[in-house]
Amino acid sequence: LQKVSEWTIHRLSTYHRLLSEFESEGREYISSHELAHRAGATPAQVRRDLSCFGTFGTKGRGYFVADLSSMITSILGIDRDWRVALVGAGRLGSALFSYKEFRRRNFHIVAVFDSDKSKIGKHWADVEIEHPDALKAVVSKHQVDIGVIAVPSDTAQSVANAMVDAGIKAILNFAHRKLFVPDGVALRNVNMAMELEALSYAMSRNRRLR
């Protein structure tokens, strides 16, 4: 079993989405060249990415769309439901709660937490907002797999600690702060402010170059 880079995984996500499109277009076979073109990658990269997990193609023909799609589904582990706990019931949390792309991929938010007393007890759809103190109990009761952090930066690390303590093994962090978690806990960050700063840098530089 070799090491697979996180970029490969991101590209697999992309290939997977494109394969769905090809499937609904009725395409049977797809070449690495065409897949790469639509994915913004190179043919060699597509083949290399896939080769990490086995040999799925037919020489001279390409990849059978339906098979490849279901192989990637299985590799990514999205051939099952995942239960998600959301901490932070502000506007961002609300947007995440109703983000259709999540449910479409079988990620189900089964619990919502917020320390704001005016929010506790309210319902979002059929989920009641609870105090974060209940995290550990709720996580084991609902067998939560993934924790989503949508709280202000200054409390993000303590929320992450509580999630780890509750046995959560995967965290998606929206706070603008680097989080530290033990080995064995998967952590991904979505940092919108950082992306804006990257754009700001690019624009400042372009201006300077002209």
Next chain:
Amino acid sequence: LQKVSEWTIHRLSTYHRLLSEFESEGREYISSHELAHRAGATPAQVRRDLSCFGTFGTKGRGYFVADLSSMITSILGIDRDWRVALVGAGRLGSALFSYKEFRRRNFHIVAVFDSDKSKIGKHWADVEIEHPDALKAVVSKHQVDIGVIAVPSDTAQSVANAMVDAGIKAILNFAHRKLFVPDGVALRNVNMAMELEALSYAMSRNRRLR
């Protein structure tokens, strides 16, 4: 002028945030070692990142916090205001509109667009929601620098095209889709579904390894 990697830029964002903390703690000097520790990086990496832009440190002492902070501010181009146009006034757009981290960094959303007739004409704070057809006119009127795409995947590329056509040089894309833009236009993606799939992969793999 050398090439600077996008990871260096992301780390500069992180250093910048940490330096603000050190400043408010009253620290005068900071070593690459301590900065790296808080940033989750290595001392050599901190020094290498900074060396792309000049020499800011004092041998034997470290970096003068206030100076380094303002240097990074200037490098990232966040020492000025940026005007942002948001396309997509759904829940995600709404969350972005009121995301405090943006305004704190001087990113100001000065225009909001949505093609939903029931939304057009409504106001968010003092910004009126307009039809995307008005994009080009509004961008040049308000001198918009950055476009944010918060629409469903299937219309994201056409929105990006319209932004490019309107002269926007930097785009932040929240749609779950790879966008293609011409050279000279900076593009950053925030792909929440993709991050969840990366977590799903990590969890599936962990389980398989045991």
Next chain:
DNA sequence: TCATGTGAAACGCTTCACAGCT
């Protein structure tokens, strides 16, 4: 002939290690 799968080369980022300055 056509497209995959893969050693090997190329490339870019990170880490090492130390000269040089305070």
Next chain:
DNA sequence: AGCTGTGAAGCGTTTCACATGA
């Protein structure tokens, strides 16, 4: 002595190019 700045080594990813098989 302590810490920066940086050439050089190390390492992981991408790209090349071709043997292999349909």
